Amino acid sequence: xxxxxxxxxxxxxxxxxxxxxxxxxxxxxxxxxxxxxxxxxxxxxxxxxxxxxxxxxxxxxxxxxxxxxxxxxxxxxxxxxxxxxxxxxxxxxxxxxxxxxxxxxxxxxxxxxxxxxxxxxxxxxxxxxxxxxxxxxxxxxxxxxxxxxxxxxxxxxxxxxxxxxxxxxxxxxxxxxxxxxxxxxxxxxxxxxxxxxxxxxxxxxxxxxxxxxxxxxxxxxxxxxxxxxxxxxxxxxxxxxxxxxxxxxxxxxxxxxxxxxxxxxxxxxxx
Numbered sequence: 001x002x003x004x005x006x007x008x009x010x011x012x013x014x015x016x017x018x019x020x021x022x023x024x025x026x027x028x029x030x031x032x033x034x035x036x037x038x039x040x041x042x043x044x045x046x047x048x049x050x051x052x053x054x055x056x057x058x059x060x061x062x063x064x065x066x067x068x069x070x071x072x073x074x075x076x077x078x079x080x081x082x083x084x085x086x087x088x089x090x091x092x093x094x095x096x097x098x099x100x101x102x103x104x105x106x107x108x109x110x111x112x113x114x115x116x117x118x119x120x121x122x123x124x125x126x127x128x129x130x131x132x133x134x135x136x137x138x139x140x141x142x143x144x145x146x147x148x149x150x151x152x153x154x155x156x157x158x159x160x161x162x163x164x165x166x167x168x169x170x171x172x173x174x175x176x177x178x179x180x181x182x183x184x185x186x187x188x189x190x191x192x193x194x195x196x197x198x199x200x201x202x203x204x205x206x207x208x209x210x211x212x213x214x215x216x217x218x219x220x221x222x223x224x225x226x227x228x229x230x231x232x233x234x235x236x237x238x239x240x241x242x243x244x245x246x247x248x249x250x251x252x253x254x255x256x257x258x259x260x261x262x263x264x265x266x267x268x269x270x271x
């Protein structure tokens with residue numbers, strides 16, 4: 001058996017193709033196909049084939065079972081460059097695709113043989129098997145998956161007027177939503193932002209501006225924050241202690257030295 005390593009590809013003949021995915025189960029590991037244009041995006045959401053939409057608009061791609069897809073390569077529209085075969089864990093299933101035993105894809109076409117563009121590699125990880133008529137099976141293992149909850153296993157794509165299959169083995173830890181958005185599918189359950197004047201409840205009003213102590217010598221250092229009522233750290237007062245809120249009480253008049261000695265307490269002159 002010849003094996004496609006990650007990124008390797010093989011040529012296949014144009015004709016009916018059957019894609020069988022071992023490990024796929026509806027409600028657990030969901031199978032899906034994206035019909036992609038040259039920009040690697042769907043033309044519209046109708047190009048997303050899955051259990052609730054089991055056929056493409058032209059009927060070239062059909063989901064015939066929870067683990068099986070039928071493709072007529074002759075009927076694929078000329079504007080479609082790639083068919084991405086993907087799987088995704090259901091939201092109710094914990095873990096990642098790396099834990100799904102035997103996960104793999106078998107692509108069977110009517111071609112007599114398959115040309116592989118990479119050396120034979122034997123990998124024990126689950127993945128993709130490509131069988132072409134009476135030719136030797138070609139396996140493309142889904143290697144490298146770790147935390148991914150959704151992944152493209154293989155792509156069937158156009159190249160120089162013919163079709164090829166490639167081992168992709170690339171995924172998204174965020175699961176199905178990341179997978180479909182990446183390929184241009186609209187996600188209806190994305191939270192919307194309310195527009196102004198739409199009648200939605202207004203958000204919380206901005207609090208009053210912070211009050212600051214503007215007395216000489218203190219400048220713009222804060223006192224009490226009106227929004228929370230919590231005092232900011234107090235400022236040091238001459239004498240080695242502080243008052244809550246960093247405010248100073250009035251100081252007594254400063255005594256002026258009197259000729260012949262110091263004035264009595266209170267700073268007044270005796271006559």
